[in-house]
Amino acid sequence: MLDKNGIAKRIAKEVKDGMYVNLGIGIPTLVANYIPDGINVVLQSENGLLGMGPFPFEGEEDADLINAGKQTITTLAGSSIFDSALSFGMIRAQKVDLTILGAMEVSENGDIANWKIPGKMVKGMGGAMDLVASAQNIIVAMQHVNKAGESKLLPNCTLPLTGVHCVKKIVTELAVLAVLENGGFQLLERAPGVSVAEIQAATAGKLLIEGDIPEMQL
Amino acid sequence: MINKVVKDADTAIKDIQNGQTIMLGGFGLCGIPENCIQALLRKKVTDLTCISNNAGVDDFGIGLLLQQRQVKKMISSYVGENAEFERQLLSGELEVELIPQGTLATRCMAAGYGMPVIYTPAGVGTEVAIGKEIRVFKGKEYLMEYAFDADFAIVKAWKGDTAGNLIYKSTARNFNPVMAMAGKITIAEVEILVPAGELDPDHIHTPGIYVHRIFQGSNYEKRIEQRTVRTK
Numbered sequence: 001m002l003d004k005n006g007i008a009k010r011i012a013k014e015v016k017d018g019m020y021v022n023l024g025i026g027i028p029t030l031v032a033n034y035i036p037d038g039i040n041v042v043l044q045s046e047n048g049l050l051g052m053g054p055f056p057f058e059g060e061e062d063a064d065l066i067n068a069g070k071q072t073i074t075t076l077a078g079s080s081i082f083d084s085a086l087s088f089g090m091i092r093a094q095k096v097d098l099t100i101l102g103a104m105e106v107s108e109n110g111d112i113a114n115w116k117i118p119g120k121m122v123k124g125m126g127g128a129m130d131l132v133a134s135a136q137n138i139i140v141a142m143q144h145v146n147k148a149g150e151s152k153l154l155p156n157c158t159l160p161l162t163g164v165h166c167v168k169k170i171v172t173e174l175a176v177l178a179v180l181e182n183g184g185f186q187l188l189e190r191a192p193g194v195s196v197a198e199i200q201a202a203t204a205g206k207l208l209i210e211g212d213i214p215e216m217q218l
Numbered sequence: 219m220i221n222k223v224v225k226d227a228d229t230a231i232k233d234i235q236n237g238q239t240i241m242l243g244g245f246g247l248c249g250i251p252e253n254c255i256q257a258l259l260r261k262k263v264t265d266l267t268c269i270s271n272n273a274g275v276d277d278f279g280i281g282l283l284l285q286q287r288q289v290k291k292m293i294s295s296y297v298g299e300n301a302e303f304e305r306q307l308l309s310g311e312l313e314v315e316l317i318p319q320g321t322l323a324t325r326c327m328a329a330g331y332g333m334p335v336i337y338t339p340a341g342v343g344t345e346v347a348i349g350k351e352i353r354v355f356k357g358k359e360y361l362m363e364y365a366f367d368a369d370f371a372i373v374k375a376w377k378g379d380t381a382g383n384l385i386y387k388s389t390a391r392n393f394n395p396v397m398a399m400a401g402k403i404t405i406a407e408v409e410i411l412v413p414a415g416e417l418d419p420d421h422i423h424t425p426g427i428y429v430h431r432i433f434q435g436s437n438y439e440k441r442i443e444q445r446t447v448r449t450k
Contacts, residue, residue: 046319047245047392058447063248063440064390070246070299070443081388083395084245084271085327088320092338122307122314123298129346130320133339164343
């Protein structure tokens with residue numbers, strides 16, 4: 001079973017040289033720490049920055065330079081800054097190659113819910129609806145089950161949706177799964193030490209298992 | 219050159235009336251018009267509809283206007299940092315319209331470009347789409363969203379000149395340029411105000427035609443929400 005950093009490490013392997021990538025808040029942010037040397041990517045922060053750099057050194061924080069999680073950050077050689085409309089313009093025009101974000105629920109046809117729990121949590125969708133509606137390649141980083149032990153990979157989402165038919169791949173503490181075009185989660189890889197039976201038990205939606213399922217290489 | 223300069227924040231906002239719709243630039247607490255928010259607090263104007271990406275935090279930014287119960291309705295994309303906001307929303311005291319961030323930005327842009335509507339895929343198949351016209355282009359569904367109609371836009375820039383031209387700094391740019399274009403009356407507060415002619419025309423982000431009033435602000439706190447650092 002993987003911890004949060006393990007999930008981030010596995011997702012980092014999906015990031016290819018030359019990609020523009022948008023990382024959501026939470027586990028996706030950690031992915032930046034595991035992008036291998038020699039892979040050149042540009043991170044997009046939807047508040048208006050391409051080329052997001054690491055956190056500043058202590059004492060060098062700039063209140064005018066933050067990421068979409070409102071964290072102080074830095075720019076890099078080659079960074080550019082723009083307004084919010086242009087930022088979502090490049091997202092809508094599919095210039096961003098890969099979007100990695102968290103989810104509360106994903107359904108077997110690729111629907112995602114991650115912005116609202118009616119009556120409990122009212123924070124808003126931020127840029128998530130724009131990202132999932134336009135991105136061609138969406139990877140979800142999430143826990144396979146919730147705190148009550150219930151599956152978050154479902155036949156249908158129960159929470160208000162963020163987007164429909166958009167998630168392509170999911171990485172959890174247990175497995176890597178692809179969302180099939182015609183519906184269903186195809187099991188691609190097992191986390192170290194996790195059995196197919198455990199993954200099956202934690203997946204409420206339709207799970208397709210073909211042949212031997214390899215263990216993740218981290 | 220037309221001179222857009224007003225004395226201070228109180229003068230700039232003096233004709234904002236109860237019940238009007240105002241846009242406020244900024245992302246989180248980054249690039250917010252701190253001086254005008256203070257002036258709105260002093261003026262105690264009420265029943266405002268505020269269009270702003272976020273609602274500040276409990277004790278800073280738009281959160282201060284919420285504390286004083288000056289806001290009737292918020293139109294935002296993300297309000298997660300504000301407990302008072304959540305309390306007023308769950309108790310029904312505050313009306314809230316949550317809309318996707320790109321839709322928010324582009325509805326501002328459309329207003330500044332003189333376009334009545336935009337089509338966006340954001341929110342298709344979700345509760346955001348309820349009651350909205352859907353059109354299909356090249357096999358994909360899009361929601362029709364209207365350009366905003368705001369009585370005032372209040373923005374913060376780094377530098378400005380007496381003709382109202384604006385230059386923003388770093389990611390404090392965010393929503394400010396598109397909101398500056400979208401107000402019937404646009405008020406800009408800047409850290410540095412210079413005479414017309416001192417800014418390179420090639421470097422202007424917002425042309426002065428969109429800006430009706432400009433003043434040099436003071437005492438910027440520039441509070442940081444998430445101070446994240448690394449060690450040397």
